[in-house]
């Protein structure tokens with residue numbers, strides 16, 4: 086097991102409707118003031134990263150969305166330690182613009198705190214609404230890989246030159262370069278996504294899953310990355326419901342699902358068929374998701390971080406044991422529950438990690 090502490094991120098609710106497609110009461114808001122306070126609570130509570138979301142259009146309770154790069158900059162300016170991951174979608178974004186924007190944010194925020202999550206797109210309606218060409222599943226990943234190679238090339242080299250199928254550069258020197266090379270995350274877990282991660286990404290983000298399901302992905306990626314002489318870390322999504330008793334936590338989950346909005350969940354389920362299921366292997370995110378899974382739009386219930394702080398901490402250690410480096414968390418009432426997680430779950434995780442290190446010594 087890794088000797089490094091497992092890292093924690095939270096989903097930035099820069100999209101309306103919270104992280105579950107349910108009519109249950111959610112004291113979570115998508116506005117900036119709420120998010121600014123949340124980021125400050127999160128960094129005080131021991132969270133390492135915040136992950137913003139990019140959507141240009143959406144229903145499913147997510148009618149309103151703030152843009153991810155400018156929102157991330159706002160959160161970085163309001164905090165001092167937290168790293169913020171700006172979601173970027175190739176197609177609407179061009180790598181030259183993204184590289185320049187992120188380099189400037191890196192300077193404005195002291196260096197080393199801004200990162201990117203290159204997402205490849207699952208929502209055809211969104212692409213068509215903004216006049217973007219919709220590519221087939223694996224073509225989207227070919228484009229994302231060129232995009233990531235371009236970001237890294239522009240950030241690290243002078244006279245960067247590349248001639249790809251999607252992007253071309255001729256002796257381009259970005260000035261100034263970022264103070265520190267921003268980390269590159271990716272979202273997606275199909276075979277094309279895993280192959281891309283094993284070649285170019287620093288981090289691979291995947292939807293919620295069982296420990297066995299995660300292990301299969303980690304083993305595949307690590308083996309492929311080793312063959313490519315590349316190293317990649319893994320982050321897993323989880324919707325956390327931490328309560329004093331397991332019964333209480335399970336009751337909250339039951340209520341979220343009982344109050345799910347079936348029309349919205351089914352419409353979302355229909356749209357995501359353009360993702361994992363549309364890959365040649367029919368694997369990847371949402372390929373096997375049930376109605377209940379889709380109530381949390383990145384399968385976060387499957388990871389089962391639902392119960393008492395101790396149960397949750399032990400399950401996090403089990404994920405770490407199969408090679409997970411980061412837990413990406415979502416909550417019903419973000420501000421209160423991020424603080425609760427920092428106070429009651431995170432210290433237990435650190436204790437268990439210290440026990441493991443002592444055992445190994």
Ligand SMILES: Cc1cc2nc3c(=O)[nH]c(=O)nc-3n(C[C@H](O)[C@H](O)[C@H](O)COP(=O)(O)O)c2cc1C
Nearest residue numbers: 138139204205206272273274275278360361369370
């Ligand atoms: C943690 C995580 C965050 C994501 N964030 C976004 C996002 O902000 N916007 C977006 O359009 N897609 C987002 N995605 C979707 C992915 O980019 C990808 O399209 C989707 O997971 C399907 O990938 P697959 O077919 O390779 O499994 C995210 C995925 C994950 C796992």
